[in-house]
Amino acid sequence: MDLIIKNGTIISPVATYRADIAVTDGKITAIGRNFPEEGAIVIDAGNKLVLPGAIDAHTHLAMPFGGTISADSYMSGTRAAACGGVTTVFDYPLQKKGMKILDLINDKKAICEKEACIDYAFHCCITDLNGGEILDEMEKAVEEGITSFKCFFVYKKEGMMVDDGTFAKLLIKAKEIGAMINIHAENPDLIDLNIEKFMKEGKTSPWYHYLSRPEFVEAEADKRAVHWAKNLQSPLYIVHMADKEGLEAAIDAKKEGHEIYIETCPQYLEFTCDVYKREDGRNFVCSPPMKGQESQDALWNAIKTGGIDTIATDHCPFQSYEKDWGKDDFTKIPNGCAGIENMYPYMLSAANEGKITFNKVVELCCTNSAKIFGCTEKGSLTVGKDADIVIYDPNKEFTISVDNMHSDYDHTIWEGKKLSGYPVMTFSRGKLVYKDGKFLGEPGWGKFVKRVGRN
Ligand code: URP
Ligand code: ZN
Numbered sequence: 001m002d003l004i005i006k007n008g009t010i011i012s013p014v015a016t017y018r019a020d021i022a023v024t025d026g027k028i029t030a031i032g033r034n035f036p037e038e039g040a041i042v043i044d045a046g047n048k049l050v051l052p053g054a055i056d057a058h059t060h061l062a063m064p065f066g067g068t069i070s071a072d073s074y075m076s077g078t079r080a081a082a083c084g085g086v087t088t089v090f091d092y093p094l095q096k097k098g099m100k101i102l103d104l105i106n107d108k109k110a111i112c113e114k115e116a117c118i119d120y121a122f123h124c125c126i127t128d129l130n131g132g133e134i135l136d137e138m139e140k141a142v143e144e145g146i147t148s149f150k151c152f153f154v155y156k157k158e159g160m161m162v163d164d165g166t167f168a169k170l171l172i173k174a175k176e177i178g179a180m181i182n183i184h185a186e187n188p189d190l191i192d193l194n195i196e197k198f199m200k201e202g203k204t205s206p207w208y209h210y211l212s213r214p215e216f217v218e219a220e221a222d223k224r225a226v227h228w229a230k231n232l233q234s235p236l237y238i239v240h241m242a243d244k245e246g247l248e249a250a251i252d253a254k255k256e257g258h259e260i261y262i263e264t265c266p267q268y269l270e271f272t273c274d275v276y277k278r279e280d281g282r283n284f285v286c287s288p289p290m291k292g293q294e295s296q297d298a299l300w301n302a303i304k305t306g307g308i309d310t311i312a313t314d315h316c317p318f319q320s321y322e323k324d325w326g327k328d329d330f331t332k333i334p335n336g337c338a339g340i341e342n343m344y345p346y347m348l349s350a351a352n353e354g355k356i357t358f359n360k361v362v363e364l365c366c367t368n369s370a371k372i373f374g375c376t377e378k379g380s381l382t383v384g385k386d387a388d389i390v391i392y393d394p395n396k397e398f399t400i401s402v403d404n405m406h407s408d409y410d411h412t413i414w415e416g417k418k419l420s421g422y423p424v425m426t427f428s429r430g431k432l433v434y435k436d437g438k439f440l441g442e443p444g445w446g447k448f449v450k451r452v453g454r455n
């Protein structure tokens with residue numbers, strides 16, 4: 001045995017129990033008591049919780065977007081992830097029109113091999129079927145362990161939007177090859193209509209970012225996506241769900257037995273659209289925007305009642321000077337916010353304060369993401385799985401500040417947020433990569449997670 005974590009309280013999605021964990025060659029090899037300690041590193045986790053490393057199933061690292069590139073590289077993004085208890089990130093490589101997706105994936109793999117500090121997987125964003133050849137390429141991608149593909153109903157001028165026909169073709173193909181389609185659901189035409197109107201009226205503050213994409217703009221697209229998925233009988237994963245009406249429609253479809261998965265993000269659970277009225281409102285500009293209190297309440301309720309399947313971050317930070325491009329025109333603000341280091345501590349703090357259970361947090365941030373996306377070695381503290389382990393001190397108080405984060409961005413929407421409890425150690429396949437506020441990992445340690453398809 002290389003590592004023994006003893007005296008801790010282990011959290012699974014369904015149980016909380018005292019036991020020790022033994023790790024050999026990066027795998028969990030035993031869970032029990034009184035393991036022989038000779039030659040092993042022994043960690044005493046007394047009075048602490050022992051949790052699976054989180055999976056952030058939604059990040060945009062070094063992504064060209066909004067006239068710039070998102071601020072975290074694969075190095076700094078995965079470093080920050082490790083310091084927030086995340087041991088696997090899913091990135092979204094973005095296909096430029098005309099590009100082959102296998103080339104894109106190979107390019108990203110080459111970067112991650114050098115830079116990634118924790119394990120990584122890809123959902124590939126498809127913007128163009130290249131006359132149909134991408135549908136064939138998807139099959140090869142699945143064989144290589146990329147089993148999910150994202151498309152956007154929005155971002156027309158960025159060249160990222162797909163039409164309904166393309167979306168339908170992707171759903172049909174995904175079903176045939178055991179893959180999943182992830183969808184960004186907002187209605188592009190309504191957004192354009194609203195923006196045109198607000199610009200004419202000189203309404204250019206970040207508040208109008210929200211008003212150009214309010215609840216019903218997201219709800220229409222959620223319902224449309226669900227409608228297509230239901231009728232084509234294809235699985236569908238709705239990313240960054242933020243509105244009540246769309247959420248309820250998706251949950252209804254799930255209840256009818258359709259394979260619909262719903263992700264939401266901590267920013268929608270913490271902030272409402274009121275942030276866009278703040279002096280620094282532009283820093284909160286992301287799409288979909290934060291919604292009203294009713295939507296936020298509905299999201300928390302769905303977390304408690306099982307309607308929401310996963311929490312992920314949509315981590316896509318930009319520097320202050322880039323957010324400032326939209327000081328006088330919200331349409332010029334690059335869309336996206338930071339979150340990779342905050343998701344697990346934020347959700348665990350909610351559990352520590354009694355809002356939800358720790359078991360629920362593990363289910364949403366670890367186990368479900370692994371199951372839904374075919375990460376067979378990840379997602380729970382089980383014998384045979386990777387030793388991706390977080391030790392959490394429920395008594396440690398922590399206030400988030402850009403100064404104690406490990407990303408490359410220069411501000412955070414989470415500034416000043418007080419958390420009750422905080423991760424104190426993160427192990428990635430048995431290797432200690434974070435301890436007490438310090439990153440201890442190394443670029444190049446992270447490995448590609450080859451996922452299994454759904455067939
Ligand atoms: O504002 C966001 N969410 N930026 C990242 C791209 C996306 O839509 O997921
Ligand atoms: Zn999106």
Ligand code: ZN
Nearest residue numbers: 058060314316
């Ligand atoms: Zn995203």
